[in-house]
Amino acid sequence: MKHHLNTLFVMTQGTYLKKDGEAVAVKVQKQTRLRVPLINLSGIVCFGRVACSPPLLGACAKAGVAVSFFTEYGRLLSVAHGFSPGNVLLRRTQYRWADDPQKSADVARAIVLGKIANCRSVLQRAAREQENATVVRDLKQVVERLTYVLQTLRGPMNLDLVRGLEGQASADYFSVFNHLILAQKDRFVFTTRSRRPPRDHVNALLSFLYAILLADVRGACEATGLDSAVGFLHRDRPGRPGLALDLMEELRPLLADRIALTLINRQQIKPKDFVVQPSGAVLLNESGRRIVLQEYQAKKNETITHPFLNEKMTIGLVPHIQARLFARYLRGDLESYPPFMLR
Known part of the structure; x- marks a missing residue:
């Protein structure tokens, strides 16, 4: 049985997400406000002006963590994920x-x-x-x-x-x-x-x-x-x-x-x-x-x-x-x- 994992929702405008070891570092105005291990996440959802580093996107793809991008008001724009698993x-x-x-x-x-x-x-x-x-x-x-x-x-x-x-x-x-x-x-x-x-x-x-x-x-x-x-x-x-x-x-x-x-x-x-x-x-x-x-x-x-x-x-x-x-x-x-x- 798959464990229920959390979704990281990021709404603060201007936030930058980067890879920090095996975790996601959430940085606002160059200050790290939160650090979440990738193993605890099923997905990351970004609203508005939220940027992700290429190394983080690669790590998320490898770990099977989908990164979704929405407009500030909630319209889905795109989803980044790795190769589809399964047969x-x-x-x-x-x-x-x-x-x-x-x-x-x-x-x-x-x-x-x-x-x-x-x-x-x-x-x-x-x-x-x-x-x-x-x-x-x-x-x-x-x-x-x-x-x-x-x-x-x-x-x-x-x-x-x-x-x-x-x-x-x-x-x-x-x-x-x-x-x-x-x-x-x-x-x-x-x-x-x-x-x-x-x-x-x-x-x-x-x-x-x-x-x-x-x-x-x-x-x-x-x-x-x-x-x-x-x-x-x-x-x-x-x-x-x-x-x-x-x-x-x-x-x-x-x-x-x-x-x-x-x-x-x-x-x-x-x-x-x-x-x-x-x-x-x-x-x-x-x-x-x-x-x-x-x-x-x-x-x-x-x-x-x-x-x-x-x-x-x-x-x-x-x-x-x-x-x-x-x-x-x-x-x-x-x-x-x-x-x-x-x-």
Whole structure:
């Protein structure tokens, strides 16, 4: 079992990262502020004007530590990593399956099943905790619609139908997302999903969480020997990590949506932690990003029992486990891909 390692997030502008023996030295204004052994890291995530020395990038590639570069506000720019590990036959199987319409539909259907089941779990939990009868009614109606979609997905179907059902289920889920916001309702209002750029505080929070979750899932794919760019639900597009986006779908409710709601409802994050640009884009500022990353890391360290393996592990290990289960499916060790489903 792979040990759960930490991710080093670097947000201070002008920071320089360099290799210091077998460790990463974090230097700000030529002063070493932190030193972290490479053996303790699964990844390094840099926001904005953060530079890395060539020797450090080489050491990270050798150690299997992915270095991700984001804009200051959380848009993924690039990921530096070493040679993909694992058997080349695994990746060749992945490519063949991605070109097979029925195989692609089967993989996409399993992933969408996991995503919709987890969205339903989030709404069911919210309905149990609600006291407003009208809100409970609305939530239960969407739960019923998601249950119907889940039943429909149990049978074989083509990829276009899978995508259509996924799109409708996502629209239903987000149609009641505002009911899950219980505090600061005057400033944190969700009407519809907006991206590139996000147009309100809730969307800014979701977009940032999805970006850092994508970096984790992408790293898990590469560490397993999979090609993170070749997906099944998300088809090939230059610069898009299709498989990472696929495997991320079932994890969004647990490692993004719930965290966003927790931060808002506990009033850990406030409107002052955002910046509104002249274009109307709403983005997290530095204090907001720090709050989100602290909560994200804390969530990753929580312990759960994996529903398929029936083993206890930290939540941060789940992307790695799912990538390995998907690799086992490609190799023929499993009859189908078991998506991660909340209990």
